[in-house]
Amino acid sequence: MTRELTELLYALTHDLGAPVRVIDGFSEALLEDQREVLSADGLEYLTTIRSAVSRMNAMFDGLLQLHRVSQTPLRRVDIDVTALAETIVSELRAAEPGRDVTFDVERELVTNADPALFRTALTHLLQNAWKFTAKRADAHIVVGREDPVTLFVQDNGAGFDPASAGRMFTPFQRFHQASDYDGLGIGLALVRRIVHRHGGRVRAAGALQQGTTVSMELP
Numbered sequence: 001m002t003r004e005l006t007e008l009l010y011a012l013t014h015d016l017g018a019p020v021r022v023i024d025g026f027s028e029a030l031l032e033d034q035r036e037v038l039s040a041d042g043l044e045y046l047t048t049i050r051s052a053v054s055r056m057n058a059m060f061d062g063l064l065q066l067h068r069v070s071q072t073p074l075r076r077v078d079i080d081v082t083a084l085a086e087t088i089v090s091e092l093r094a095a096e097p098g099r100d101v102t103f104d105v106e107r108e109l110v111t112n113a114d115p116a117l118f119r120t121a122l123t124h125l126l127q128n129a130w131k132f133t134a135k136r137a138d139a140h141i142v143v144g145r146e147d148p149v150t151l152f153v154q155d156n157g158a159g160f161d162p163a164s165a166g167r168m169f170t171p172f173q174r175f176h177q178a179s180d181y182d183g184l185g186i187g188l189a190l191v192r193r194i195v196h197r198h199g200g201r202v203r204a205a206g207a208l209q210q211g212t213t214v215s216m217e218l219p
Contacts (some may be wrong), residue, residue: 017060024053062186066171069193072112076198081109081122085143088123092130101133106144111151111218113198120182121194122191124187125153125214132157132212149200149219157210160204168204191216 027050030038038046044140084160085105093099111118126141131157133139142154160168167173188204195216206212 005194008113017057020053020056020060023049024057027053059186062171065186065190069117069120069190069197072114072117072197074091074117076112076114076199079113079115079118081111081143082107084119084122085109085126088126089141090120092126096130098185099130099134099139100137101130101139101141104140104142104144106142109143109145109151111149113218114194117194117197121191122153123214124191125216128187128214129153129155129157129212132159146215150215150217152213152214152215154211159206159210159212161208162206165204169202186215 012183017186027046030046031043031050035043082105089103089105093101122143126143129141133141134157139154140156143151144154145151169188171186171189173189191214192202195218198218200217200219202216204212204214
């Protein structure tokens with residue numbers, strides 16, 4: 001099954017990706033070289049094509065990320081989660097210095113996990129929390145512990161419909177308009193795959209406009 005999946009991903013990213021790259025290249029050339037002779041409608045159509053191509057390329061990349069996470073050998077060590085979370089928060093602040101977000105990171109948080117995979121998971125959770133609090137003047141994000149083996153990231157952002165909780169960790173699922181929040185819906189799928197590889201489980205709780213809490217149990 002793994003070999004079949006690998007072959008399918010190769011076909012998607014290489015065989016199908018090749019014509020997509022051609023469309024990308026020629027549409028970019030049209031915008032650069034023929035902009036003056038294109039009508040307003042023509043420019044809009046071409047921009048829409050380029051946006052769709054960019055999204056398709058990002059989906060290919062997302063599928064490859066999911067596959068790599070499944071194949072990466074695990075190397076479990078003790079991780080200073082507090083220090084790692086603070087590092088990721090600093091990166092988010094540096095990328096958007098205009099945002100005013102309150103972060104509370106519990107002291108002396110430690111877990112035992114693969115350092116590269118865990119950093120990927122925590123980064124996606126904090127990026128999501130950062131993104132979905134963008135419309136809150138009082139944006140607040142918390143990283144803490146529920147019990148000795150369960151960590152959580154909580155925010156007071158856009159939240160989600162609890163009836164959709166079962167689809168939260170499915171690849172390419174979106175719960176908000178792309179015009180409001182960008183992204184493909186691959187981050188939480190990666191988080192689930194990483195947690196499952198550690199023999200754990202992940203869950204989400206929240207409500208519309210009342211924030212989201214994502215918990216990772218890492219036994």
